[in-house]
Amino acid sequence: MEGVTSAAGKEAAAPVTAGKTMNVLVAIDDSDESFNALQWLLDKILKRTTVTTEEEDYNSIGKNNGTDDESVLRIIHVMEPFPHYVFPGVHAVFPTTSIIQSVNKAQEDNASAILAHAVRMCAERMVKAKTSVLEGDPKEMICDVAEQMHVDLIVMGSRGLGKIKRAFIGSVSDYVIHHAKCPVLVVKPPTETNSLT
Structure with a gap:
């Protein structure tokens, strides 16, 4: 598949067919690469005829266990927690409560905008989508949530980091x-x- 890398030793995804349930998790952030991954998925794998959006919170994840009658796309955005201290030089600096609240509000607004854009992309393709905003280390949260949700496939964008940066x-x-x-x-x-076309 052009432009796609799959994990070694794991089966590649098959196109969705009528009557088969497939739960796909897309981890998305504000990068062009993650939206490119979502667009690729919508263009190449998921082709549905209904639109449903539903917000979930982390506590409800996994209760459905993928038993829907049709395939579903689960889109998550993971917010990294704001550090409550910084070490400039030798002394620790602790931000005020108002600064922490401002940063948290900005992160929530950004997450809402990211997911709204993703849901619009899905709606254009008539794809069912469920969204969640989570907080934690993105790497670990993606793996944990995928296991809890019993997803069949995780789709992510690649930022193309060089070897040294990686x-x-x-x-x-x-x-x-x-x-x-x-x-x-x-x-x-x-x-x-x-390209995507």
Whole structure:
């Protein structure tokens, strides 16, 4: 599949067919790469005829266990917690409550805008989508939520980090490929020869 990398040793995703339930998890952030991955999924794999959006919270995840009559796309956005201290030089600095509240509000607004854009993309393709905003380390949360939701496939965008950057800061997609308990599809950014069309 052009522009797509799947986890080694795991089966590639098959197109959705009528009567078959397939639960797909897309981890999305504000990057072009994650929206490219969602668009690729909508164009190449998921082709449905109904639109439903439903917000879930982390406590309700997994209660459905993928028993819907039709395939469902689950879109999550993971907010990293705001650090409550910084170490400039030798002394620790603790932000005020109002600063923490402002940052949290900005993160929530950003998450809402990201998911609204993703839901619009799904609605254009008549694809059922459920959204969730979670807080924690994105790498770990994606794997944990995928296991709880019993998803069949995780789809992510690749930021194309260089080898040195990946060695120092790690890659969310690399982590998920090695730790998820289901197949993982990593969609590479489009290039002139590798476009969405």
